[in-house]
Amino acid sequence: MQTFSCRCGNPLFFENTHCISCESEVGWCPACTNIVALEPLSGGGYRCTHTSCGTTLMKCHNYAVENVCNRMVIMDEGHADTLCDCCRYNEVIPDLDISGHRERWAALEAAKRRLFHTLNLLKLPHGTEGDAIRVPLSFSFMADALPDQGLWRSTASQEKVYTGHANGHITINVKETDDVERERLRVDMNESHRTLIGHFRHEVGHYYWDLLVKEQDEGKCCQVFGDHNNPTYAEALEQYYQQGAPADWPTRFISAYATMHPWEDFAETFAFYLDMVAVLDTALHMGLSRAKHDGTLDGMLLAFHQVGLAVNELNRDMGLLDLAPGVIAPAVRDKLAYLHTLIQNANASPQA
Ligand SMILES: [Zn+2]
Ligand SMILES: [Zn+2]
Ligand SMILES: [Zn+2]
Ligand SMILES: [Zn+2]
Structure with a gap:
């Protein structure tokens, strides 16, 4: 991620809604793709103050009303309750009558905006229902049924919400925004x-497996990640929860969980690829010369390793967890090479 600049010269960050120096309201302008200071217009709406942009904008409904977004919509393309290019992917939002859920929703939206930023950086196709994309993408942010005055609410059909993906629909359990809960699960699941x-x-x-691999490149994908039909997902899940990951997993997989099934391996490796792209993008914008690379996978891996060494040492200085793995096994590199090509081909021929 880059940092941005207010009209007063103060730096602005991707999550900002105000400039702390001149107190201007700020937001993401989709026309010039920057976080910019907003100039209120007398007839309603705002003008982007970025040099040579000046687009007339309005706030996303979730910015203006709900306070969980900082994105703008181009005035001509919207109306009063328009959702921005990130919020329009939401299908279910958390129940805001429950205390703490607005803050949790805001954290989820902030993470989602960063996700889309990286996807757009890679020019990966995505769209919602009605966008003429083969697999529309959507999100639900939901909580487990909560104890209510000591009793469990009767929501027989849906007491537990599983974070996961099915047919383009991503569900995230809002408890993943809870630091204590997430750290407990991290230790339980033996995740770095x-x-x-x-x-x-x-x-x-998982979404990009459905969009780019399913019925299109399954043969090649199976050669790299293994056959996703044998064992079935259900069999693999059962086995993983009984036996856990094989001891030699680091020689073949990016994470222990990736050993569960070829689909999880694909998703874990894909997530690592996005981690790497996001970190290298930030490091380059922050002027870290060791982040420079030539756009090839091996160039990116080398740069990520160099940046990772530096950041891991910084984290150790502060007593935090390592950011980057020390070594990428050759088998993992081959999986990343498959994804690198898949992603390059996807942006050469969008799935619209
Ligand atoms: Zn300012
Ligand atoms: Zn602009
Ligand atoms: Zn929004
Ligand atoms: Zn998964």
Whole structure:
């Protein structure tokens, strides 16, 4: 991620809604793709103050009314309750009558905006119902049924919400925004790191399997990730929860969970690829010369390794977890090479 600049010269960040220096309201302008200071117009709406943009904008409904977004919509293309290019993917939002859910929703939206930023950086196709895309993408953010005055609410059909993906629909359990819960699960599941944005990157990996691989490139994908029909997903899940990952998983997989089934391997490896792209993008914008690469996979891996060394040491200075794995096994590199080509081909011929 890059940083942006207010009209007063103060730096602005991707999540900002105000400039702390000149107190201007700020938002994401879809016309010039920047976080910009907003100039209120007398007839309603705002003008983008970015040099040579000046587009007339209005706030996304979830910015103006709900306070969980910071994106703008181009005035001519919208009306008063328009959702921005990220919020329009929502199918279910958390129940806002429950205390704390608005803050959790805001955290989910912030992670989702970063996800879309990386997808757009890679020019990966995506769209909602009605966008003429083969597999429309949508999101639901939901909570488990909560104890109500000591009793469990009777919601027989849906007491537990599983984070996951099915046919383009991504569900995230809002408890993933709870730091204590997420860290407990991280330790339980023996994961090197577990983050909210990581969930988005993993689940969108399943989406891109459906969009780019299913009935299109399954043969080649099977050669790299293994046959997803044998064992079936249900058999693999059962086996994984009984036996866990094989001890030698680091020689063949990006994570222990990736050993569960070829689909999980694909999603975990895809998430790692997005991690790498996001980190390299930020490192380049922050002026870290060791992040420079030639756009090939091996160039990216080398740059990510160099940046990873530096950031891991910084994290260790602060007593935090390592950001980047020390070594990428050759078998994992081959899987990343498959994804690298898949992603390049996808943006050469959009799935519209
Ligand atoms: Zn300012
Ligand atoms: Zn603009
Ligand atoms: Zn929005
Ligand atoms: Zn998964």
